[in-house]
Structures are given as structure tokens and as C-alpha cells.
Amino acid sequence: MDDSLPPASPGHAGAIALHEVTKTHQRGQTEVHALRGVTAEIPAGSFAFLLGPSGSGKSSLLYLMGGLDDVTGGEIAIDGRRLSAFTDAERDAFRRERVGFIFQAFNLLGNLDAVDNVLVPFLPKGVPAELRARAVALLEQVGLGDRLDHRPHQLSGGEQQRVAIARALLKNPQIVLADEPTGELDTETGAEIFAELRRLHAAGGTTVVVVTHDRALVTEGDLVFNIRDGRIIDP
Amino acid sequence: MFGFAFRNLLSRPARSALALAGLTVAIAGMVGLFAVKGGLESAAEDAFGKVTGLTAIQPGAPVPLLSRLPADWEAKIDAVEGVETTVTDVWNRANVIEGKTVVSPPRFLLGTSILERARLRNGVYREALKQGRFLDETDLGTTNVYAAVSILEEHEKQVGDSLTIDGVECKVVGAYEVGSLFLDAAILMDLPTMRQITRFDPNTVSNYYIEGDPSVSQEVLKERILEVLRDETTTDWKPTNMALLGQSEPPFAALFNALDAAARGGEPPAPAPDTRAKPAPAAAPLGDDGKPRDPVELRTMEEWLDQFATFTADLDLFLQILGATGVLIAVFGVVNTMLMSVSERIIEFGILKANGWSKGDVLRLICSESLILGIVGGLLGAAIGWAATGVLNALFPDRLNLYAGPGLLGFAVAFSTCVGTLGGLYPALWAMRMQPMDAIRRG
Structure with missing residues (x-):
């Protein structure tokens, strides 16, 4: 079965549109309204920030954009196509081929070395030699050329996050979704990692959406959405 | 995928080892249990495969030891066209050998018509000669015996020694070894001598062993013999009135008498004469279906094997229940291991799904892990x-004949593989149903 997505419209690859998005979590008997009607446009190739305090709903919004969760109401469209219309296979392919995730806690797999962690999205389908070579090249690019066969517990926090970045970039993603990518790193390492993201964005024109509460990371030209209590508010 | 699954198992060595141990023990137990049945079948095939002639026994009797037939049929059977040799046999248990009460393994006395048995083209005992010689005309009317090597070894005797059986001193003239647990348990001697030792009813025998002309099929031979014996009268063997005990004695009287005699070191009492074997009614008896009933059963090698299979059917059921119980416990062990492993790794599955793994991919990963457990557990x-069947056979050569053949071993590995895979299925289904974000949040 061909479960790949239809090609994105030229010039619009990675565009994200949010329309009245709501998300409600059920915690026991209590309903938690994480998002209360978010509408926004993130043009393809932009570097966007979701800023807000803890519990504001920014991470929930990020994961909804990546198809990791389902909206309770409203719509999210990627390059004009509604995520809710994706089949399971299309959604898997979307995550495998078009979206790269970078998590605050790195989320590497402890049993795999750095190269295999980068190759994780492609393990079930088989890893051809050229893909493995690309994974090695990406790890060398992020400064881990001498750590290829190291497992996560043998790597520092900064090195683990670099592996996660290499994993997100291996697929040449149209969209990179990063959830507090420097949250677990010291200031210096965090700055290096963020510089890496900037460099890769500049080189590839990928749409990058970063969740953070650190306004200092924002530079001129970035798209910023301030989120509070599940809504986008004016800065 | 398999490499990843293998590394996942290695990363939890204690848990994987325990699941593997549970499965290994269950499969080893299953192999051991079915090796009992395999051993019995193998022994039966070994034994009956060497019995190429027809055996005439009392209708319904499971084995010659429990059969009683009139003693005057030899000449009638011998006269049937196509019959080459008719051997008259009398079987009894040896109760005391060399002052030791024989309980397990059982030993049997076979009183046989020596000259006829020596004439057989395929004489299973004669051809299995290991030391000395087979019985011949010089042994007629003597207490000379031809015994299984295992019996002689048990009592540290050899050819030329004397062997005291049920209080009678006999001389060992030869030793045999067939290689079958069933056949290597007998002491052969002259029929009249055996009757005297055991006080066996002179009017009855246990069976007739008939060897026919090879050009005549056994079916034809059976028909001809039955035709000759059609008017003879016998009673069917019934388990409730075992011929060995006799009708006049209360149940277990013979057993108590034997125990008493053994305790006193004297001769065991002989069984009471079998009065049922006497021909009485004039008309040919009818069977349950109203048709004339055969006075004798003539069994070929295949029929002996069929009969044996009937006896072992209950054992088979029992072994299956025991085996299934062990395997069920092993399945629970695998399910438990995989469930715990999966619940510990929920975040990992969330990560995999976030990276584009489908539900099917997650299912395959978990099932691969349990499949590996199943294969390795099955092989071990x-x-x-x-190995255990080999060790047990070596430790108890006279009592055990366990047989774990390639079929059983292959089945055990295949079965364990299926069990392992199925054990991982439920945890895998549970994991694959989770949304990636739910999984990551739970983690």
C-alpha cells in the first residue's frame, strides 16, 4: 500500500493553518481545557515561537500540529489539507516523512546507538546504506562524528539533543516541531543547540515551530504567538 | 526489526531470563511427558515389529499373560493349510528370583514348546542370542532357562550359573537381548517344566504363536484357522474376572497369597485352574450382535500396535492435560513479562509513533520480542x-524407555514459538491502541 502523502503544493510545503482549535483532556472526572479556540497561520519556511508559561497549552498545540494527538474541536490544515482527513497510514507517513520532532527530554531510545536513534523512523521499512550514510553525515554535521556508536546514557544532554536534531532532520522535514529543545540543557549548550536549529532552518527553509518560555531566543523576523490559558493573546 | 527486538530483550536481562526460564521449563516438561508416550510407542514398535507371525489369544485379552485358551489346539492349528509352525506358550509372572520379590520392573516366565520355537524362521528370542545358546531338545524336561541379559545382570548371573526362580533352581544356558523394554523381560524354559514350577493349569495355555507360509497372506491364514476352530468354545476375557485370579477365589486372594509366600521365602501359590476355558455348550456361541462369535483372536503385528494405541489413548489425554497446564503457566509468564515490559516502555512506543511507526510496526516489534523468547525457550x-530423557534412560535402563524423537522436538520448538508469539499479542495490541501523545504523557 502506498501510504505516502500527496506532494505538498509548490511554494507552500510546511504551511500550517489553525482554525478555532480546541483541546480538552479528561483527567478523572475533571475536564481540562488545554486549548480554547486557537486560530493562526504559520507560513511555510517561517521560524515561529509559541511562548507562554507552563500549562498555557503551547505544547498541546505543538503536538496537535504534528498529528500526535487529535483536536477536540476546530481544524488544523497542513499545506491546505485537514489533518483530521488523514487516514492512519497517511498520518504515520506524515510523521515519518514530513515532520521532525525535538522533545525537551530528548526521547532517544536507550537500546540504540546514536546512528540507529537517528534512523528510528525508518527501521520498520528497512534502512538502505545511503540512508545510514546520511545519518552518519548528519551526526558529523552536529559535531557527533566521534560518538556514532554511543548509546544515550553515554552521551551528555547536549549531545543527546543533537542526536534528536539529527533524527528530526534525516527525513528532510518540511516542518520541525521543537518542544522546549533547550529546557534540559545549561545556558551555553542550549545556545549552541539553538544556533544549530537556526543554521539548519536557514539552510533548508524548513518551517520551524519552537515551544519555549524563553523570550531571549526570539530574534527579528521570527513569528511569535503568545499563549495563555489556551488562547493566543496579543504580546 | 529483529535486531532491535533482540536488543530490547537484552536490555532487561533479568526479566527476559525469567520469562525464558518459565518457557524453557514448560517446554522441557512437555518434551519429557510426551517422551513417556513416545518411549512406549517406540518400545511397542520395537517389540511388535519383531513379531511377524500371528498370535492366537483369548478373545478380548489385552496381552498373552492374561489370556487362557484350551491346551489341545496345537495339532488342529498345525494342520491348517499354510501354517508352518505352531508354538504353544504359557506366560506367568516370576514372583521371586534369587530370593528377591519381583515387583518392578516385572519379569515373566515363558514356558514354550522348545522344538517348535526352534523351528521358527523368525525367532525373536533365538535371533537375539548374546551368550551361550538357545534352548534345544537337550533342554526338554529340564529346568534349563534362556533369560534376558538384563535379568541376569540384575542378579549378577551369567550363562552357566544357576538362577532360582520361584523357589526352583534353574540353570542358565543362554542369554538374549532384543533391545526392547517389553521383550527383554522374559525367562524362557521348557513348557512342562514351567507348568510344574507355576502349577499352571495343564488344560490351558496362554497363546499360540503361528508362523505361516510366506506365500499365504496373514488374512487368508486367519480365515483358515478360524474356520477350523469355529466350533470351539471359549469365553471372552473380562477385566473384572482376571483369569490369573480364578473364579473361586476372592479378589486379591492370589496377590495376598503371593505376598505371604514371598514373606516366607516359599513358593507362591499357583493360580486356580481356569474352568471357564472348558468347552461346555454344544452349539456355536453367539456374539453380542447375534452372529457366531470367533473363539479366538488372531492378532498380527499391526493389530498389536493398534491395540497398544488404544491402551495409550488415555495416557495421551492425561499427558496432554499435564502438558497444556504447564504450557498455560508459561504463556501467562510470557504475557506477564511482555505486559510489564510494554507498560514500562510506553514512552518508547510514543516516541516510535511520533517518528512515524504505524500501529502494525509497534505490534511487530513487540511480537518479535516474544517470538524470540518463544524460539529460544523452545530450543532450550x-x-x-x-538430554533429560537420555540421562533418565541411562540411569534406569530396565524401567524407562523415554523417547523424544525429531518429530516431538520439532513440535516443541514450533509450539513454543507460537506460544511466545501469542503471549506477546495482547500486550502488543494494548500498546498499539495508544495514541502517541497519551503514551508520551503516561511515560
Whole structure:
């Protein structure tokens, strides 16, 4: 079965549109309204920030954009196509081929070395030699050329996050979704990692959406959405 | 995928080892249990495969030891066209050998018509000669015996020694070894001598062993013999009135008498004469279906095997229940291991799904892990079970004949593989149903 997505419209690859998005979590008997009607446009190739305090709903919004969760109401469209219309296979392919995730806690797999962690999205389908070579090249690019066969517990926090970045970039993603990518790193390492993201964005024109509460990371030209209590508010 | 699954198992060595141990023990136990049945079948095939002639026994009797037939049929059977040799046999248990009460393994006395038995083209005992010589005309009317090597070894005797059987001193003239647990348990001697030793009813025998002309099929031979014996009268063997005990004695009287005699070191009492075997009614008896009933059963090698299969059917059921119980416990062990493993790794599955793994991919990963457990557990269990049967056979050569053949071992590995895979299925289904974000949040 061909479960790949239809090609994105030229010039619009990675565009994200949010329309009245709501998300409600059920915690026991209590309903938690994480998002209360978010509408926004993130043009393809932009570097966007979701800023807000803890519990504001920014991470929930990020994961909804990546198809990791389902909206309770409203719509999210990627390059004009509604995520809710994706089949399971299309959604898997979307995550495998078009979206790269970078998590605050790195989320590497402890049993795999750095190269295999980068190759994780492609393990079930088989890893051809050229893909493995690309994974090695990406790890060398992020400064881990001498750590290829190291497992996560043998790597520092900064090195683990670099592996996660290499994993997100291996697929040449149209969209990179990063959830507090420097949250677990010291200031210096965090700055290096963020510089890496900037460099890769500049080189590839990928749409990058970063969740953070650190306004200092924002530079001129970035798209910023301030989120509070599940809504986008004016800065 | 398999490499990843293998590394996942290695990363939890204690848990994987325990699941593997549970499965290995269950499979080894299953191999051991079915090796009992395999051994019995193998022994039966070994034994009956060498019995190429027809055996005439009392209708319904499971074995010659319990059969009683009139003693005057030899000449009638011998006269049937196509019959080459008719051997008259009398079987009894040896109760005391060399002052030791024989309980397990059982030993049997076979009183046989020596000259006829020596004439057989395929004489299973004669051809299995290991030391000395087979019985011949010089042994007629003597207490000379031809015994299984295992019996002689048990009592540290050899050819030329005397062997005291049920209080009678006999001389060992030869020793045989067939290689079958069933056949290597007899002491052959002259029929009249055996009757005297055991006080066996002179009017009855246990069976007739008939060897026919090879050009005549056994079916034709059976028909001809039955035709000759059609008017003879016998009673069917019934388990409730075992011929060995006799009708006049209360149940277990013979057993108590034997125990008493053994305790006193004297001769065991002989069984009471079998009065039922006397021909009485004039008309040919009818069977349950109203048709004339055969006075004798003529069994070929295949029929002996069929009969044996009937006896072992209950054993088979029992072994299956025991085996299923062990395997069920092993399945729970695998399910438990995989469930715990999966619940510990929920975040990992969330990560995999976030990276584009489909539900099917997650299912395959978890099932691959349990499949590996199943294959390795099956191989280890089959190997241990096989080795254990060999060790037990070597330790108890006279009492055990366990047989774990390639079929059983292959089945054990295949079965364990299926069990392992199925054990991982439920945890895998549970994991694959989770949304990636739910999984990551739970983690």
C-alpha cells in the first residue's frame, strides 16, 4: 500500500493553518481545557515561537500540529489539507516523512546507538546504506562524528539533543516541531543547540515551530504567538 | 526489526531470563511427558515389529499373560493349510528370583514348546542370542532357562550359573537381548517344566504363536484357522474376572497369597485352574450382535500396535492435560513479562509513533520480542528435555524407555514459538491502541 502523502503544493510545503482549535483532556472526572479556540497561520519556511508559561497549552498545540494527538474541536490544515482527513497510514507517513520532532527530554531510545536513534523512523521499512550514510553525515554535521556508536546514557544532554536534531532532520522535514529543545540543557549548550536549529532552518527553509518560555531566543523576523490559558493573546 | 527486538530483550536481562526460564521449563516438561508416550510407542514398535507371525489369544485379552485358551489346539492349528509352525506358550509372572520379590520392573516366565520355537524362521528370542545358546531338545524336561541379559545382570548371573526362580533352581544356558523394554523381560524354559514350577493349569495355555507360509497372506491364514476352530468354545476375557485370579477365589486372594509366600521365602501359590476355558455348550456361541462369535483372536503385528494405541489413548489425554497446564503457566509468564515490559516502555512506543511507526510496526516489534523468547525457550526446552530423557534412560535402563524423537522436538520448538508469539499479542495490541501523545504523557 502506498501510504505516502500527496506532494505538498509548490511554494507552500510546511504551511500550517489553525482554525478555532480546541483541546480538552479528561483527567478523572475533571475536564481540562488545554486549548480554547486557537486560530493562526504559520507560513511555510517561517521560524515561529509559541511562548507562554507552563500549562498555557503551547505544547498541546505543538503536538496537535504534528498529528500526535487529535483536536477536540476546530481544524488544523497542513499545506491546505485537514489533518483530521488523514487516514492512519497517511498520518504515520506524515510523521515519518514530513515532520521532525525535538522533545525537551530528548526521547532517544536507550537500546540504540546514536546512528540507529537517528534512523528510528525508518527501521520498520528497512534502512538502505545511503540512508545510514546520511545519518552518519548528519551526526558529523552536529559535531557527533566521534560518538556514532554511543548509546544515550553515554552521551551528555547536549549531545543527546543533537542526536534528536539529527533524527528530526534525516527525513528532510518540511516542518520541525521543537518542544522546549533547550529546557534540559545549561545556558551555553542550549545556545549552541539553538544556533544549530537556526543554521539548519536557514539552510533548508524548513518551517520551524519552537515551544519555549524563553523570550531571549526570539530574534527579528521570527513569528511569535503568545499563549495563555489556551488562547493566543496579543504580546 | 529483529535486531532491535533482540536488543530490547537484552536490555532487561533479568526479566527476559525469567520469562525464558518459565518457557524453557514448560517446554522441557512437555518434551519429557510426551517422551513417556513416545518411549512406549517406540518400545511397542520395537517389540511388535519383531513379531511377524500371528498370535492366537483369548478373545478380548489385552496381552498373552492374561489370556487362557484350551491346551489341545496345537495339532488342529498345525494342520491348517499354510501354517508352518505352531508354538504353544504359557506366560506367568516370576514372583521371586534369587530370593528377591519381583515387583518392578516385572519379569515373566515363558514356558514354550522348545522344538517348535526352534523351528521358527523368525525367532525373536533365538535371533537375539548374546551368550551361550538357545534352548534345544537337550533342554526338554529340564529346568534349563534362556533369560534376558538384563535379568541376569540384575542378579549378577551369567550363562552357566544357576538362577532360582520361584523357589526352583534353574540353570542358565543362554542369554538374549532384543533391545526392547517389553521383550527383554522374559525367562524362557521348557513348557512342562514351567507348568510344574507355576502349577499352571495343564488344560490351558496362554497363546499360540503361528508362523505361516510366506506365500499365504496373514488374512487368508486367519480365515483358515478360524474356520477350523469355529466350533470351539471359549469365553471372552473380562477385566473384572482376571483369569490369573480364578473364579473361586476372592479378589486379591492370589496377590495376598503371593505376598505371604514371598514373606516366607516359599513358593507362591499357583493360580486356580481356569474352568471357564472348558468347552461346555454344544452349539456355536453367539456374539453380542447375534452372529457366531470367533473363539479366538488372531492378532498380527499391526493389530498389536493398534491395540497398544488404544491402551495409550488415555495416557495421551492425561499427558496432554499435564502438558497444556504447564504450557498455560508459561504463556501467562510470557504475557506477564511482555505486559510489564510494554507498560514500562510506553514512552518508547510514543516516541516510535511520533517518528512515524504505524500501529502494525509497534505490534511487530513487540511480537518479535516474544517470538524470540518463544524460539529460544523452545530450543532450550527441547534440548534440555531431550538430554533429560537420555540421562533418565541411562540411569534406569530396565524401567524407562523415554523417547523424544525429531518429530516431538520439532513440535516443541514450533509450539513454543507460537506460544511466545501469542503471549506477546495482547500486550502488543494494548500498546498499539495508544495514541502517541497519551503514551508520551503516561511515560
